[in-house]
Amino acid sequence: MSLYSRLRSYKMSTISEAIGADHKLIDGYADNVESAGTEQEKTEWRNQLTWALARHAISEELTMYPAMEKHMGKEGLELTEVDREQHQAVKEDLYKFQSTPPTSPSFHPFLDHLLKDLHTHIEHESQEDMPRLENLLSREESQNLTKQFERTKIITPTRSHPSAPNRSYFENFAAMLAAPIDKFQDLLRDWPEESKL
Numbered sequence: 379m380s381l382y383s384r385l386r387s388y389k390m391s392t393i394s395e396a397i398g399a400d401h402k403l404i405d406g407y408a409d410n411v412e413s414a415g416t417e418q419e420k421t422e423w424r425n426q427l428t429w430a431l432a433r434h435a436i437s438e439e440l441t442m443y444p445a446m447e448k449h450m451g452k453e454g455l456e457l458t459e460v461d462r463e464q465h466q467a468v469k470e471d472l473y474k475f476q477s478t479p480p481t482s483p484s485f486h487p488f489l490d491h492l493l494k495d496l497h498t499h500i501e502h503e504s505q506e507d508m509p510r511l512e513n514l515l516s517r518e519e520s521q522n523l524t525k526q527f528e529r530t531k532i533i534t535p536t537r538s539h540p541s542a543p544n545r546s547y548f549e550n551f552a553a554m555l556a557a558p559i560d561k562f563q564d565l566l567r568d569w570p571e572e573s574k575l
Contacts, residue, residue: 401500414480
């Protein structure tokens, strides 16, 4: 599905629905890494997983976390602090995984550790963050947040940069520096055929 089609399909989605859909997509990419039959296919799906997860994480930090802090006050600040710690663990895992060749003995352990940390975060987000935030937002506000979330993914880096800041203003600046480099390097990477996405 093209980015434009995805943006249009999210037009009526709440932020919980959009983030949940991304989580399912990321899990599907991880399953494809695991089930790929060749080194080439594993490399392609590793790159696709990295691309989707890196963009998703930064977009959450730039859109959803500020919304939580704004609408939830002190509780939002506390929850986003936990989220940032969990994201940092995922970014560090992804950083190791994103350049590990499938033939490396570390490849599957890195993937397993990444998915364990990711699912810990997803559970926290779906049980704690999203229900509380959605209860405070109107449907229209939630849909607008979804649009921001999706649009932000267009300009974010496509690789993990765990040493980059994870606070909105500083992260915006770091993302603007890293994204063009990542996107240029993406041109040289192997990817699954679009029909397999």
